[in-house]
Amino acid sequence: MQNPICLVENRNEELMVNQQALRILTSITKPVVVVAIVGLYRTGKSYLLNRLAGKNNGFSLGSTIQSHTKGIWMWCIDHPTEPDYTLVLLDTEGLGDVEKEDFKNDSWIFALAILLSSTFVYNSISTINHQALEQLYVTELTELIKVKSSSNPVGEEDAEEFVSFFPDFVWTVRDFILALELDGQPITSDEYLENALKLSKGKNPRVQSANLPRECIRKFFPNRKCFTFDCPTNDKSLLSHLEDVNDSQLAPIFKEQADNFCSYIFSSAKPKTLSGGIMINGIRLGMLLETYVKTISSGAIPCLENAVLALAEIENSAAVKKASNHYTEQMVVKVDLRTETLQDLLNLHADCEKEAISMFMKDSFKDDTHNFQNELVEILEIKKNEFIHQNEEESTEYCQTKLNYLSQNLMESIDHGTFLVPGGYKLYKKEREKVLNSYDQVPRKGIKADEVLLKFVNSLAMTEESILQADQALTEQEKALEAERVKLEAVKKEQMLLDEREKEMKQKMEAQLRTYQENMKQLKMKREEDRNQILREQEMMLEHKLKEQKRLMEEGFHDKAEAMKRHIENIWTNIKSVKSKISSWCTSVLDASIRLMEILPGAGKLLAFRPLDHSIS
Known part of the structure; x- marks a missing residue:
């Protein structure tokens, strides 16, 4: 994008998604690092984002007392240091615009910035004081966002889970006028922020x-960072149009501070993820945005659980389609239309199927009922059978064409009665053997080579019997012995064909067993990854709680520290439950196993004799 575009329009204090901007956002397939900035209007938010974009111009700065940015504006650019990511910058409408009639609109803009971003920047002026804290809508978050659909109204436990999906928090203080000192000692900007967040003692309402x-x-916000900025320049005439000011005209200290801020964002801002380690790209971010804005417009509270489940339905369906298409493309490339044996084809199927399952597992999430995985299994099973059928038809047609060509002289001789003479049977056998030997030398006949040959030989049986009986050079005993030999040979070939069909049936069952085993293997791996991700999130939450509890103790708030014990104990219980692999983990995998055996009956029959371990590890 050469320039920013309005992503969420704010018309008459009604929010709506700009469809042109949405198309741009949903064209991004890379994971997105989303940096959103909020703060009072006319505080220089847009300037910082332009610095991140490496431009002076872009987001509108404005030079009057009126708010310029309305709604949420977006600028998608290549990440300067991470080529595998796209950097999405979100500039929000200034909070506290006196021209607004309803400040509820501000809180929804704020909530959307929280929900969409992976790094959330709060921009304020002069100092971190009580007024700046009050103007940050954090106290209303439990009324603006729900984690679970079941919690209504939002409960304390629900609010505790905010930390699992909230963005990293960066406070930028513009035109900072104080010395970074505390009790006569120099401090960092981060220490300044933490000191400003200390609680005051006292029980009065104020x-x-x-x-x-x-x-x-x-x-x-357990991950917090603070940057303080001096005034960009002492020349007031330049302040009104910073977009036209060269770096050489900026105060050196301000330029250094701005560079440090950009460097931090580029190196530390993480890709947008949801609880469970779900990586968000532009497509997914656009879907979430539409869900959130639609919910807000309806007068309801955005619910992360509902939004993720709606996203999962769309994404998992797309994952099934992508994986099944990949399977088809690979099979078309790898499978010769006259693959020599069924086993050769099934081996190629297994390779392509493994890739497809892996692709699905990578792209899918929240498929707790395994409906989408089962859908993929059914589709691949149908496609496999279609390839087998197509392979058989190609082989049959090819072999019949070859036999018709090779047996042309034989059939003409039969039609002309060439073999209805003394010694004609021996001559017939010689010509017949010549056809069979020539057919045997034909390469790459495919799966149906033997079956087509047997049908051809059987079609000659009555003619062969007539030639045998008409041959006056043979005695009756010789004719009887030859007829018995031919009969035994035919029975033997029929049995060979039956054996081959039984072998192919077993191979198909073995293929279904491999499908079952590959699905179970990759499902267990995904479940293990999911479990490890949940553990990481729970342990991160535990670390945050323990750190906060310790800080409360140090600040003398023993009652608050004691009250936090229950939350810490709940997290410990969750961690132990996940580590012990109990309840839903094993049940989920076992349910998937049963459903797969219904879809793959051949696997079920073989598993009756080869029971598998359905445990997670």
């Missing part, structure tokens, strides 16, 4: 009200 936004920031 103190508790002042503590509330501090508690919310500490509770919801």
Whole structure:
């Protein structure tokens, strides 16, 4: 994108998604690093994003007291240091615009910025003080966002889970006028922020009200960073049009501070992910945005669980289609239309199927009922059978054409009565053997070579018997012995064909067993990855809680630290439950196993004699 575009329009204080911008966003297949900035209007938010984009111009800066940015504007650019990611910059409408009639609109813009971003930047002026904290809508978050659809109204437990999907928090303080010192000692900007988030003691409503936004920031944003900026320049005439100001005209300290901010974002801002390690690309971000805005417009509260489940339905369906298409493309390339044996074809199928399953497992998520996995198994089974059928038809047609050509002289001789003479049977056998030997030398006849040959030989049986009986050079005893020999040979060939069909049936059952085993293997691997991700998230939450509990103790809030014990114990219980592999993990895999055996009856029959371990590990 050469320039930003409005992503979420704010018309008459009604939010709606700009479809042109949505098309741009949903064309991005790479994971996205989403940096959203919020803050009071006319505080220089847009300038910082332009710096991140490496441009002076882009997001509108404005030079009057009126707010320029309306809604949420988006700028998608190549990530400067991570070629596998796309950087998505979101500039939000300034909070506290006096021209607004309803400030509820501000809180929804704020909530959307939280829901969409992986790094959330709050921009304020001068100092971190009580007013700046109050203007940050963190105290309203539990009223603006729901984690689970079951929690209504939002409960304390639900709010505790915000930390699992909230973005990293960066506070930028513009036109900073204080010395970074505390008790006569120099401090960092991060220490300045943490000191500003200390709680005040006292039980009167005013103190508790002042503590509330501090508690919310500490509770919801464990990863915090702060940057302070001097005034860009002392020349007021330049301040009104910073987009035209060269770096050489900026105060050196401000330029260094701005460069440090950009460097931090480029190196530390993570790709957008959801709980469970679900990586978000532009396509998924666009789907989530539409769900959130639609929910807000309906007057309801955006629910992360519902949005993720809706996203999963769409994405898992697409994952099935992508995987099945990949299977077809690979099979078309690898499978010769006259593959020599069924086993050769089934081996190629197994290779392509493994790739397709792996692709599906990588792209799918929240398929807890395994409906989409089962759909893929059914589709691949149908496609496999279609390839087998197509292979058989090609082989049959090819072999029949070859036999018709090779037996042309034989059939003409039969039609002309050439063999209805003394010694004609011996002559017939010689010509017949010549056809069979020539057919045997034909390469790459395919799966149906023997079956087509047997049908050809059987079609000559009555003619062969007539020639035998008409041959006056043979005695009756010789004719009887030859007829018996021919009969035994025919029975032997029929048995060979039956044996071959039984062998192919077993090979097909073995193929279904391999399908079952590959699905179970990859499902267990995915479940193990999911479990490890949940453990990481729970352990991160536990670490955050323990750190916060320790800080509360140090600040003298023993009652709050004691109250946090219950949350810590709940997290410990969750961690132990996940580590012990109990309940839903094994049940989920076992349910998948049973359903797969219904789809793959051949695997079920073989598993009756070869029971598998359905445990996770």
